[in-house]
Amino acid sequence: MHVLFALGPGESSLDAFETALDRAIEADDDLTVAVFGDAADRERLAGQAHDRLADTDLAADVRELESEPAPHLVELAEREGVDRIVLPGGERSPLGKIQLDSVTEFVLLNATMTVTLIR
Amino acid sequence: MTGADEPADFPTPPREFTDADGREIVVRRADDEDREALVELYLDFDPADRAQGIPPVAEDPIREWLDAILSAESFNVVAWHGERAVGHATLVPDEAGTYELAIFVLEDFQGARIGTQLVRSLLGWAQSAGVESVWLTVERWNDPAIRLYKKVGFEVSESESFELEMTIQL
Numbered sequence: 001m002h003v004l005f006a007l008g009p010g011e012s013s014l015d016a017f018e019t020a021l022d023r024a025i026e027a028d029d030d031l032t033v034a035v036f037g038d039a040a041d042r043e044r045l046a047g048q049a050h051d052r053l054a055d056t057d058l059a060a061d062v063r064e065l066e067s068e069p070a071p072h073l074v075e076l077a078e079r080e081g082v083d084r085i086v087l088p089g090g091e092r093s094p095l096g097k098i099q100l101d102s103v104t105e106f107v108l109l110n111a112t113m114t115v116t117l118i119r
Numbered sequence: 120m121t122g123a124d125e126p127a128d129f130p131t132p133p134r135e136f137t138d139a140d141g142r143e144i145v146v147r148r149a150d151d152e153d154r155e156a157l158v159e160l161y162l163d164f165d166p167a168d169r170a171q172g173i174p175p176v177a178e179d180p181i182r183e184w185l186d187a188i189l190s191a192e193s194f195n196v197v198a199w200h201g202e203r204a205v206g207h208a209t210l211v212p213d214e215a216g217t218y219e220l221a222i223f224v225l226e227d228f229q230g231a232r233i234g235t236q237l238v239r240s241l242l243g244w245a246q247s248a249g250v251e252s253v254w255l256t257v258e259r260w261n262d263p264a265i266r267l268y269k270k271v272g273f274e275v276s277e278s279e280s281f282e283l284e285m286t287i288q289l
Contacts, residue, residue, distance in 0.1 A: 092172075093171075093213075093256065094211040094213040095173065095220075096172065096173045096184055096188070097170065097171035097172060097219075097221070098172040099282070100280070100281060102280060105281055
């Protein structure tokens with residue numbers, strides 16, 4: 001299966017990435033990591049993703065989405081025949097409420113393939 | 120106070136009233152001794168009334184969550200029917216110095232104006248303590264809650280996402 005993981009600047013992103021990575025290794029999936037955020041975020045996150053992937057035998061690549069990450073994520077997934085988009089499952093408000101960011105909302109509503117939120 | 124932008128005059132707790140079903144209800148500030156009664160309230164809470172992942176369902180997560188929201192920086196009021204906690208409203212500070220609000224009322228006590236009394240008392244307490252801005256998020260389909268918040272004086276401040284965000288300036 002070809003999995004696209006969306007790695008943004010959110011607090012829970014790297015934890016979710018670890019979970020997605022473990023799952024991809026277990027299932028021997030192809031993994032594409034799409035990095036988004038501002039230029040500094042993208043550089044940092046792409047570096048961290050490359051470092052983690054270097055420790056594995058996974059067939060994986062890292063892409064940077066420069067602007068409008070949400071529609072570009074969905075477009076990338078369509079173009080490359082991705083089977084599943086995987087995203088972090090939202091941040092918690094001060095009171096503990098789950099809040100989905102706009103990228104997650106857009107992907108949930110517009111993706112034509114299965115979407116998984118990691119919690 | 121006549122201007123539309125003047126802050127509302129909210130009461131401060133404690134408050135005693137008779138609810139719409141004739142039950143005697145008292146709203147008081149929460150203290151540490153109320154913790155077990157609140158655990159009971161949340162164990163009795165209808166899972167269908169959960170919103171955005173809170174309150175948690177199992178006892179241990181309920182206790183952890185209560186530890187976080189009953190912290191010294193927060194404001195908490197409880198609605199009591201006799202010895203039983205039947206409602207709870209909380210204000211938790213965020214990093215911007217504003218406060219997030221939520222209310223919880225047991226199913227059998229909903230629709231009896233207890234939620235309104237809880238929110239008004241909580242806002243009165245916060246107002247007297249110098250809190251200036253309070254926000255909340257609510258699911259778009261939750262019409263009873265949205266009506267309650269509008270009646271109290273909240274206005275929609277963000278409607279682009281799955282949940283509505285509403286804000287009131289005190």
